[in-house]
Amino acid sequence: MPKKIMVVDDSRIAQLQLQEMLSGTDYQVVACCQNGEDALAMYETTQPDLVTMDIVMPGMDGLQAARLLLQAHADARVLMVSSLAYDDTVNEAKDIGAKGFVYKPFEREQLLQAVETAFADQ
Amino acid sequence: MSIHQEVHCVLDRSMQDITKCFAGIQLMKDDVGLSENVCTVHTVLEGEHRAALLLHADMALLVRLAQNVMKQETVTSQDIEDVATEYFNVLCGRVAAGFFQIAHIPSRFQTPRFRPGKFIPESKSSCRHILTYNSEKDGSMQLICVGLPPNEEKNSIMPC
Numbered sequence: 239m240p241k242k243i244m245v246v247d248d249s250r251i252a253q254l255q256l257q258e259m260l261s262g263t264d265y266q267v268v269a270c271c272q273n274g275e276d277a278l279a280m281y282e283t284t285q286p287d288l289v290t291m292d293i294v295m296p297g298m299d300g301l302q303a304a305r306l307l308l309q310a311h312a313d314a315r316v317l318m319v320s321s322l323a324y325d326d327t328v329n330e331a332k333d334i335g336a337k338g339f340v341y342k343p344f345e346r347e348q349l350l351q352a353v354e355t356a357f358a359d360q
Numbered sequence: 361m362s363i364h365q366e367v368h369c370v371l372d373r374s375m376q377d378i379t380k381c382f383a384g385i386q387l388m389k390d391d392v393g394l395s396e397n398v399c400t401v402h403t404v405l406e407g408e409h410r411a412a413l414l415l416h417a418d419m420a421l422l423v424r425l426a427q428n429v430m431k432q433e434t435v436t437s438q439d440i441e442d443v444a445t446e447y448f449n450v451l452c453g454r455v456a457a458g459f460f461q462i463a464h465i466p467s468r469f470q471t472p473r474f475r476p477g478k479f480i481p482e483s484k485s486s487c488r489h490i491l492t493y494n495s496e497k498d499g500s501m502q503l504i505c506v507g508l509p510p511n512e513e514k515n516s517i518m519p520c
Contacts, residue, residue, distance in 0.1 A: 294470075321454060323457055
């Protein structure tokens with residue numbers, strides 16, 4: 239049974255890219271949302287195995303959403319997928335408890351490697 | 361190298377790298393002017409130092425960008441807007457990371473906005489960089505970075 243992925247990104251293009259790269263793998267995108275608030279609400283109903291989280295989004299940003307998500311669901315797996323990738327944001331994501339950080343733009347292999355690593359401690 | 365030159369290098373490297381990686385388009389620095397059919401994508405870098413970042417791009421080049429990213433010849437105006445906005449979002453992330461490397465100052469940026477036409481910041485700041493590029497056959501792009509004083513109204517731009 240494929241593992242369920244929820245994509246949180248305000249960009250339709252990024253959502254499409256992630257869906258396309260994950261198609262035909264052991265992972266399936268089951269939900270997409272465009273901001274942190276929606277992600278928190280949708281997590282409850284979707285119960286994904288992994289959440290990919292952008293940072294720059296309207297409203298609540300991805301780091302704040304990841305923090306709140308992991309406070310409410312300590313077993314949630316969050317993988318940051320963002321262009322805003324430097325020491326400050328990468329360290330903050332690590333401190334929050336994110337399982338990894340994929341820098342945009344990325345290749346399919348990079349994404350799959352990061353997703354596999356995020357599940358490695360299962 | 362002065363800080364002004366370092367900022368210029370970050371902008372140039374980010375523009376060339378991201379355009380190649382994101383859309384497979386090789387840009388060359390060039391002073392060829394933009395056409396009449398131009399769109400603007402813009403945002404504001406927030407942090408200790410604020411700056412408006414804008415991209416002026418020929419529509420023909422934005423169409424090529426969308427075609428390459430979506431891997432299809434037929435693209436809608438919504439596709440063009442969405443691809444241009446995500447491309448600029450990725451570009452701004454790279455620029456923010458570059459600025460962090462040279463100044464160790466963390467910065468975030470607002471969600472980029474797309475507008476048909478050519479706009480410039482209302483800021484009167486003299487601290488600005490304008491980098492112009494040309495793609496072999498699809499037109500030109502111009503990346504503009506303008507320093508903003510801390511109290512200036514956010515993301516205020518006007519047509520030019």
